[in-house]
Amino acid sequence: MFSRPDTPAGGAPRRRRRALAALLAGMLALPAAQAAPGCAAASWPLWERFAQRFMQADGRVIDYSVSQQHSTSEGQSYAMFFALVAHDRARFDKLWSWSVANLAGGDIGARLPAWQWGKKTDGSWGVVDPNPASDANLWFVYALAEAGRLWSEPRYTQAARTLLAQVAEKEVADLPGLGPTLLPAPSGFVLKERIWRLNPSYLPVPLVRALERLDPQGPWKAVAASHARMLAETTPHGFAADWVAWEVPEGGGKGAFVTDPEKGDIGSYDAIRTYLWAGMTPRADPLAPLLRQQLSGMATALQSVPLPPERVRTASGEVEGAAPVGFSAALLPYLQSLGLSSALEAQRQRVRTLLLEAPPETPARYYDQVLGLFGTGYMEQRYQFLPTGRVQLRWEKACPSQKSQNAAATDRH
Structure with missing residues (x-):
C-alpha cells in the first residue's frame, strides 16, 4: 500500500497520488526562478x-x-x-x-x-x-x-x-497568569491540570518579529512577552533548559515557572539552539539585552573548559561532558555577539577542522550539520x-x- 521512501510520492496511498499530484500542480508547483545574469x-x-x-x-x-x-x-x-x-x-x-x-x-x-x-x-x-x-x-x-x-x-x-x-x-494558548504562549504542539504538553510544558528554544526572536509584521492582529507581541518572561525566570545561572513548566496553583492564584517534573533541569540538545537564536538577534531588538544577560552561562563555562558542555544543570550551574561539534557551531554567533574573541576563535577552529574541512568520507551527523549550517552561514x-x-x-x-x-x-x- 505504501511506496518505498525514495519514491516521489513518499508514503501517500497509490489511489491518492493522482489527486495529490493535481493539487500540487495547481496550487504548489511554482515557476522556475527568473534569475538575472550572475544571479544563479x-x-x-x-x-x-x-x-x-x-x-x-x-x-x-x-x-x-x-x-x-x-x-x-x-x-x-x-x-x-x-x-x-x-x-x-x-x-x-x-x-x-x-x-x-x-x-x-x-x-x-x-x-x-x-x-x-x-x-x-x-x-x-x-x-x-x-x-x-x-x-x-x-x-x-x-x-x-x-x-x-x-x-x-x-x-x-x-x-x-x-x-x-x-x-x-x-498552538498558542492563553495560559493563566502568563498570557498567550507558544505551546510545543496542539496536544500532549499539559502534564496535568494547570501544568504546561514549554520549550525555550522553540521561538527565535527574529522569527516572532516577522510574525508581528505578517499578522499584526495576531497574538505575537504577547507571545514574545511571555517568551521573554520565560527566559528571565528560568535561567538562574545563565543557562537555558531543554524544557520548563508553567504551573498555576490549584484553585487559582499566581503562576510560576518551575522545573519540568519529568525532564528535569537539564539543558542540552534542545537548549543549544536558544544560545544560537540569541546570538543572531539584532542588537537593536528590544529583547537583545535580556537575551545576552540571561544566557551568559555558556560564555562563563567556556572560560574554564575548552569545549561546550554537553549537559548543564540549570538550577545549580553544574556542567558535564563535551558536546559534539554542532554545539560549537551553534555558539559562534552567540560568542561573537558577546565580543568574546578568544572563545570564538577556539570554537571556530574546531568547526573548521571537524565540519567545514572534514574529509568527504568523514561520517556526518545530521544535527551537527544543521547547527553547522545555521552557525557558519550566519558567520559567513x-x-x-x-x-x-x-x-x-x-x-x-x-x-x-x-x-x-x-x-x-x-x-x-
Whole structure:
C-alpha cells in the first residue's frame, strides 16, 4: 500500500497520488526562478554536502541516525530556510511540496504538518507521529513568507499566512497568569491540570518579529512577552533548559515557572539552539539585552573548559561532558555577539577542522550539520536578521533586477 521512501510520492496511498499530484500542480508547483545574469544559486559547500547526504531527490530530508530513517517537520522547515539562503529555489519547491503532500495530507489549510514521518512498526512508510511541532511550523511560515518577498511569489506568502493562522489557533494558548504562549504542539504538553510544558528554544526572536509584521492582529507581541518572561525566570545561572513548566496553583492564584517534573533541569540538545537564536538577534531588538544577560552561562563555562558542555544543570550551574561539534557551531554567533574573541576563535577552529574541512568520507551527523549550517552561514554573512524580522541575504546583492521586483511587490502588498 505504501511506496518505498525514495519514491516521489513518499508514503501517500497509490489511489491518492493522482489527486495529490493535481493539487500540487495547481496550487504548489511554482515557476522556475527568473534569475538575472550572475544571479544563479549561491555557492555554499556545506549546504551542498547536506543536501547530497540527507535530502532525497523528491525533497524528503532524512535523519539516518535512527532506525526509522525518519523525517521531521523540523528538518524539512530548516532545509527550506537553508535553500532560501542558498538561492536554491528548485530544492525549496521540492522540500515544501514533499512536506505538504506527506506531512499535511496535501492540505495545509486543513491540518498542520505532522512532526514525524518514517518507517512504521508494520514495515510501511508514513506518518509516525501526527502531532505537529510548533517550532517547525514557525520556520515553515518564516521561510515561505521570506521566499514570497525575495522571489516575488505571492503563493508562498499566501501559504505562510494560511499556515500561521493555524498555528495561532492551535498552538498558542492563553495560559493563566502568563498570557498567550507558544505551546510545543496542539496536544500532549499539559502534564496535568494547570501544568504546561514549554520549550525555550522553540521561538527565535527574529522569527516572532516577522510574525508581528505578517499578522499584526495576531497574538505575537504577547507571545514574545511571555517568551521573554520565560527566559528571565528560568535561567538562574545563565543557562537555558531543554524544557520548563508553567504551573498555576490549584484553585487559582499566581503562576510560576518551575522545573519540568519529568525532564528535569537539564539543558542540552534542545537548549543549544536558544544560545544560537540569541546570538543572531539584532542588537537593536528590544529583547537583545535580556537575551545576552540571561544566557551568559555558556560564555562563563567556556572560560574554564575548552569545549561546550554537553549537559548543564540549570538550577545549580553544574556542567558535564563535551558536546559534539554542532554545539560549537551553534555558539559562534552567540560568542561573537558577546565580543568574546578568544572563545570564538577556539570554537571556530574546531568547526573548521571537524565540519567545514572534514574529509568527504568523514561520517556526518545530521544535527551537527544543521547547527553547522545555521552557525557558519550566519558567520559567513550569508544571511543576517534585521530588526524588523526580515532576513538579508548575501545573494541579494547579485540580483539587482530581482531586488527592484521585490520592492515593487512589497509596495503592492
